[in-house]
Amino acid sequence: MYLAKIYVTYKPSILDPKGESIKSALHRLAYENVADVTMGKYFELKLTGVDQDDVAAQVKDICDKLLVNVNMETYRFEIEALEAV
Amino acid sequence: MYLAKIYVTYKPSILDPKGESIKSALHRLAYENVADVTMGKYFELKLTGVDQDDVAAQVKDICDKLLVNVNMETYRFEIEALEAV
Incomplete structure (x- = not known):
């Protein structure tokens, strides 16, 4: 059994409206030192399999x-x- | 400048409908060996600050x-x- 942790983020050229909203909210909450916020997705998959390289290819x-x-x-x-x- | 990577997932007792949907979809796509899927959120924050412990407390x-x-x-x-x- 393998655990895959996958992190998905927008490419740098793509506007990230949620990240921008969170940054504004943090500035209003007086966390002025937050310079940048990116919001992405995070997946955890549990997979059965024998060979780790095969599992990696599948992921x-x-x-x-x-x-x-x-x-x-x-x-x-x-x-x-x-x-x- | 510090980079904080934050991973947010549902507590184990909470139903994760998106994760379940993704698991079903993967099974339909013949990835039958996927035993479990969890979907969460991933944030990256860039913060200015001097002391790493202070930044951690703030995060x-x-x-x-x-x-x-x-x-x-x-x-x-x-x-x-x-x-x-």
Whole structure:
């Protein structure tokens, strides 16, 4: 069993309206030292599988096909082995 | 300048409908070995500050007050120092 942690964020060229709203809210709350806020998505997938490289290839497929809008977003992921259940 | 990476997920007792939908979709796409999917939020904050512990305390405040619904969600964060801009 493997745990994949996937982080999805907007590409730098894409406007991130939620991040901007949060930054404004933080400034109103007197957190003036917050220079930049980015909001993205975070997925945790548990996958069964034998070979970690196979699982990594599969996670990449899943990101490209379903989880990530590759036109606007970019992602990175980490895979760690879990103890057998 | 510090970079805070914040990961927000539902508490285990809270139903995660988006995660369940994604799991079903992955099974339909023949990724049958996906055992579990959790969907959460991911924030990156850039903060100016001198002391890393102060910044960490501030990030915790920001999470509790604005970013996280502490009734339903749980979070963890990491802080790393960025080179001065």
